[in-house]
Amino acid sequence: MPLVSMRQLLDEAAKGGYGVGAFNVNDMEQIQAIMGAAKETKSPVIIQASRGARQFAQDKYLFHLILAAAELNPEIPIAMHQDHGNSFETCKSAIDLGYTSVMMDGSLKEDGKTPASFEENVAVTKRVVDFAHERGVTVEGEIGVLGGVEDGHGAGGTGLEHVTDPDQAVEFAELTGVDALAIAIGTSHGAYKFSKKPDGSVLKMDVLIAIHKRLPNTHLVMHGSSSVPKDLQDVINQYGGKLKETWGVPVEEIQLGIRNGVRKINVDTDNRLAMTGAIRKVLWETPEKFDPRDYMKPAREAMQKVVAQRMTQFGQAGHAGDYQAVSIVEIAKGYKSGALSTQPLVAAK
Ligand code: 13P
Numbered sequence: 217m218p219l220v221s222m223r224q225l226l227d228e229a230a231k232g233g234y235g236v237g238a239f240n241v242n243d244m245e246q247i248q249a250i251m252g253a254a255k256e257t258k259s260p261v262i263i264q265a266s267r268g269a270r271q272f273a274q275d276k277y278l279f280h281l282i283l284a285a286a287e288l289n290p291e292i293p294i295a296m297h298q299d300h301g302n303s304f305e306t307c308k309s310a311i312d313l314g315y316t317s318v319m320m321d322g323s324l325k326e327d328g329k330t331p332a333s334f335e336e337n338v339a340v341t342k343r344v345v346d347f348a349h350e351r352g353v354t355v356e357g358e359i360g361v362l363g364g365v366e367d368g369h370g371a372g373g374t375g376l377e378h379v380t381d382p383d384q385a386v387e388f389a390e391l392t393g394v395d396a397l398a399i400a401i402g403t404s405h406g407a408y409k410f411s412k413k414p415d416g417s418v419l420k421m422d423v424l425i426a427i428h429k430r431l432p433n434t435h436l437v438m439h440g441s442s443s444v445p446k447d448l449q450d451v452i453n454q455y456g457g458k459l460k461e462t463w464g465v466p467v468e469e470i471q472l473g474i475r476n477g478v479r480k481i482n483v484d485t486d487n488r489l490a491m492t493g494a495i496r497k498v499l500w501e502t503p504e505k506f507d508p509r510d511y512m513k514p515a516r517e518a519m520q521k522v523v524a525q526r527m528t529q530f531g532q533a534g535h536a537g538d539y540q541a542v543s544i545v546e547i548a549k550g551y552k553s554g555a556l557s558t559q560p561l562v563a564a565k
Pocket of ligand 1 (some may be wrong): 406
């Protein structure tokens with residue numbers, strides 16, 4: 217199957233009432249791990265690359281590796297997504313390359329660190345929406361600011377400093393016409409999200425539910441959604457690592473989100489933990505080994521296991537064969553004619 221528009225993939229997820237994991241990649245083994253899991257569980261999938269990943273792997277390598285994944289797995293719908301674009305130019309460069317979806321994270325200024333004003337966010341996001349939709353490419357925006365830092369992008373802090381205001385979320389969706397909306401509900405990027413298991417007072421699920429009630433047809437996105445499982449932390453520490461005790465987002469909370477409009481769930485840290493643990497184990501137990509395949513193979517397998525588990529937990533498993541790809545050209549026509557309306561349905565308070 218050719219790469220599909222993320223809009224099509226999320227519309228299908230909304231129809232089916234499930235969520236779709238968006239997994240970050242930097243290299244071939246991570247792409248293979250995701251595709252192995254998608255094949256095993258028959259899941260549609262979003263593969264996403266941050267600016268840091270595009271720099272690390274070089275655009276062309278990463279792009280062609282993902283194209284190879286699509287070519288080798290014609291039965292799996294794959295959307296290729298720019299994670300946390302910091303400017304119009306970053307999003308344009310991804311679209312020019314062939315990405316089928318971009319995130320314009322206008323919640324921060326172009327430096328990727330300083331919170332932007334609502335007006336600045338609307339202006340840059342709308343500019344990206346106009347450019348992207350003309351080309352059939354999906355746009356995710358962000359309102360509110362996540363905590364933590366990932367690949368040098370992020371405001372830092374706890375994640376509770378800029379929780380999304382539901383009224384602003386409605387206004388933002390109306391003014392920009394984004395296809396998907398990332399909201400801040402207390403999560404943050406990275407391994408150190410919470411110093412104890414988060415309960416309802418830490419993770420603002422009530423805010424998420426309030427936003428979904430006002431924007432029932434808008435695809436919501438949960439960033440910073442790694443669960444940071446203790447068993448993955450333990451493997452790293454058992455083999456010489458030094459992770460401090462930490463908690464992530466419980467899968468039950470993500471599932472509550474999925475029942476309330478969350479369609480895209482971003483996961484990176486859990487996969488990093490799984491790979492690093494597997495590599496440490498090999499190097500610790502067999503220090504005489506030096507062939508990268510000796511540790512990259514178990515690392516790839518460990519990541520595939522985590523991704524397959526998340527695909528099952530998010531409900532996307534079994535849905536790969538539900539639909540055929542609609543071409544990006546047709547999607548562009550849909551935006552133009554209004555068939556793919558980007559004006560959100562807004563419910564009364
Ligand atoms: P985690 O660090 O929780 O995996 O979040 C990843 C993310 O949100 C990427 O945008």
